[in-house]
Amino acid sequence: MLDVDIQLRLSRLTLDVAFTVAAGEVLALLGPNGSGKSTTLRALVGLLPLAGGRVVLDGTVLEDPDQRVKVPPEKRPIGLMFQDYLLFPHLTAVENVAFGLRARGIDKKAAREKAAQTMARLGLDGLAEAKPGSMSGGQQQRVAMARALVTDPKLLLLDEPLAALDVSTKTDVRRLLREVLRQSHAANVLVTHDLLDAVALGDRMVVIQDGGIVQTGTPAEVTAQPRSRYVADLVGVNLLRGTANGTVLELDGGGRLTCAEPATGPLLAVIAPAAVSVSRQQPEGGQDNIWPGQISAVDLMGDRVRVRTEGKPAITAEVPPAAVDELKLDDGGELWASVSPAAITVYPP
Amino acid sequence: MSAVDQQKQPFNPLLALLAALAALFFVFPLIGLITGAPWGHVGEVITSKSSLDALGLSIIASLSSTAIALMFGFPLAWLLARGRFRGKGLLRGLTTLPMVLPPVVGGIALLLAYGRRGIIGEPLDKATGFSLPFTLAGVIVAESFVAMPFFVLTVESGLRSINQRLEDAARSLGAGRAMVFRRVTLPLLWPSLIAGTVLTWARALGEFGATITFAGNLPGRTQTMPLAVYISQSSGKMDEAIALSLVLVVVSLVVMIVRRQSPGTG
Numbered sequence: 001m002l003d004v005d006i007q008l009r010l011s012r013l014t015l016d017v018a019f020t021v022a023a024g025e026v027l028a029l030l031g032p033n034g035s036g037k038s039t040t041l042r043a044l045v046g047l048l049p050l051a052g053g054r055v056v057l058d059g060t061v062l063e064d065p066d067q068r069v070k071v072p073p074e075k076r077p078i079g080l081m082f083q084d085y086l087l088f089p090h091l092t093a094v095e096n097v098a099f100g101l102r103a104r105g106i107d108k109k110a111a112r113e114k115a116a117q118t119m120a121r122l123g124l125d126g127l128a129e130a131k132p133g134s135m136s137g138g139q140q141q142r143v144a145m146a147r148a149l150v151t152d153p154k155l156l157l158l159d160e161p162l163a164a165l166d167v168s169t170k171t172d173v174r175r176l177l178r179e180v181l182r183q184s185h186a187a188n189v190l191v192t193h194d195l196l197d198a199v200a201l202g203d204r205m206v207v208i209q210d211g212g213i214v215q216t217g218t219p220a221e222v223t224a225q226p227r228s229r230y231v232a233d234l235v236g237v238n239l240l241r242g243t244a245n246g247t248v249l250e251l252d253g254g255g256r257l258t259c260a261e262p263a264t265g266p267l268l269a270v271i272a273p274a275a276v277s278v279s280r281q282q283p284e285g286g287q288d289n290i291w292p293g294q295i296s297a298v299d300l301m302g303d304r305v306r307v308r309t310e311g312k313p314a315i316t317a318e319v320p321p322a323a324v325d326e327l328k329l330d331d332g333g334e335l336w337a338s339v340s341p342a343a344i345t346v347y348p349p
Numbered sequence: 350m351s352a353v354d355q356q357k358q359p360f361n362p363l364l365a366l367l368a369a370l371a372a373l374f375f376v377f378p379l380i381g382l383i384t385g386a387p388w389g390h391v392g393e394v395i396t397s398k399s400s401l402d403a404l405g406l407s408i409i410a411s412l413s414s415t416a417i418a419l420m421f422g423f424p425l426a427w428l429l430a431r432g433r434f435r436g437k438g439l440l441r442g443l444t445t446l447p448m449v450l451p452p453v454v455g456g457i458a459l460l461l462a463y464g465r466r467g468i469i470g471e472p473l474d475k476a477t478g479f480s481l482p483f484t485l486a487g488v489i490v491a492e493s494f495v496a497m498p499f500f501v502l503t504v505e506s507g508l509r510s511i512n513q514r515l516e517d518a519a520r521s522l523g524a525g526r527a528m529v530f531r532r533v534t535l536p537l538l539w540p541s542l543i544a545g546t547v548l549t550w551a552r553a554l555g556e557f558g559a560t561i562t563f564a565g566n567l568p569g570r571t572q573t574m575p576l577a578v579y580i581s582q583s584s585g586k587m588d589e590a591i592a593l594s595l596v597l598v599v600v601s602l603v604v605m606i607v608r609r610q611s612p613g614t615g
Binding site: 045047072073074075076078079080082084086088089090099100102103104147151 | 512514515517518519520521522523524525528532533536537
């Protein structure tokens with residue numbers, strides 16, 4: 001069980017995050033670049049000293065500035081896998097993997113044996129004597145994984161473990177990683193900016209932005225009810241903020257929506273782009289939730305097209321590619337959006 | 350080898366001509382030494398007592414100053430590469446000044462600092478009766494002064510080129526500072542250490558100006574090979590000068606070949 005409260009200040013970032021991770025659990029730390037994810041990891045490892053808070057792992061205090069406790073990095077029972085792997089270029093694969101065991105005083109023969117077993121588990125047989133420079137990206141990734149796992153750490157930290165891989169190897173390695181994490185008895189922290197990795201590998205998610213936590217929950221909870229523009233963009237939905245009065249939601253940025261269920265007070269509303277209809281002319285009839293906006297962007301997403309309009313509120317709609325031509329979306333100009341009240345999901349912020 | 354490396358350069362006559370001239374420029378002096386050598390009595394000249402004395406002094410002094418460069422230059426290079434302090438640029442400038450300073454000027458400066466009347470040399474002389482000029486120690490000081498900067502600069506740039514996050518990785522794997530140094534930093538630094546050592550030693554072996562100015566030219570005490578060559582030539586014994594020069598050429602060649610074949614320096 002990992003229990004952390006990290007407070008520290010860097011030149012461009014003030015980090016203040018607190019969370020717990022149970023043994024065997026995988027916590028996905030999701031956030032944009034520069035949000036403080038990697039800084040959190042460096043602090044957990046002990047490479048960056050805390051200004052306040054504490055780090056407790058399985059009842060042992062690893063760091064507590066108030067009590068002047070700071071266990072140095074090399075004494076922490078932690079396995080860390082770096083985004084760029086940081087394999088030692090002058091050592092062979094098996095020497096890289098055995099490094100942590102040797103550092104713990106295990107003799108050379110036993111260390112190599114254990115390293116070879118871990119490598120075999122990760123499908124790295126036959127690569128023992130290869131140098132990192134002669135291995136593919138996927139192989140280097142697995143050697144780095146083996147190196148972090150071989151010491152049976154109580155806390156396993158994975159910094160963007162799949163970010164450096166190309167799309168074709170990513171799927172295989174993600175599956176392997178999920179298998180490894182499923183068998184892990186450590187508290188696992190996975191740092192990523194890829195929603196798919198977080199959803200596929202994480203039991204729980206912590207979303208951080210600008211050095212603070214903006215949302216926690218299971219991947220299903222976080223993706224169904226995003227609380228930040230960042231997560232909403234990753235999931236690909238419209239997120240709007242407003243204040244409800246009955247079935248009318250007065251939006252913070254101007255405009256109003258009619259919802260199916262009455263409520264009062266501040267609310268978040270999610271609208272799937274596919275639920276937004278668009279037309280060039282104002283639709284006939286007096287339905288709710290019809291408003292005009294200027295087209296600001298048209299993007300192809302797989303076999304669908306997303307069009308963004310800057311009205312009150314600004315919204316993204318998903319249309320079939322044929323609509324680009326029919327509605328002459330590339331010409332820009334005014335477009336009417338409409339949303340059925342039943343397609344709006346609201347929840348408290 | 351990548352595809353780019355394998356691409357053949359188109360033949361450029363001007364480029365080839367200039368390169369050939371540059372190569373010849375270096376080749377002719379060697380040919381001159383070889384053809385001009387008094388082959389009949391080279392062995393005799395080389396094995397004379399004065400030659401052997403000069404060779405012995407050269408080897409002892411150059412190896413000693415190289416050892417000094419390793420011992421004191423390494424911490425200095427570490428500080429310059431990794432340290433964070435004010436005046437670092439100034440410190441680097443000062444320690445590398447001897448590389449660009451005319452060696453004779455270096456010799457004068459050494460006299461004023463460590464000579465019998467120097468700011469350090471005078472109190473030293475009074476306290477112990479020992480003074481550096483006209484001693485083997487003086488030769489070593491002069492050679493160190495001129496050669497150590499090569500070691501410091503080479504090792505500093507080697508240290509800078511090491512990704513320090515590799516050291517972080519080693520620490521996160523449980524290695525203490527000593528083990529990080531021994532198993533990660535040192536092996537990665539090895540090529541720079543070798544290159545720096547060879548450069549430093551070669552510079553010390555060839556040192557002339559600072560040595561003759563600071564330590565004098567006493568046969569058997571401070572007269573190293575380059576000094577012996579110069580004295581032979583200026584006193585009209587050209588044959589002797591050429592023979593001694595050949596010895597220095599052979600020693601330098603051997604070192605270059607050994608360095609090329611030592612592992613990890615490619």
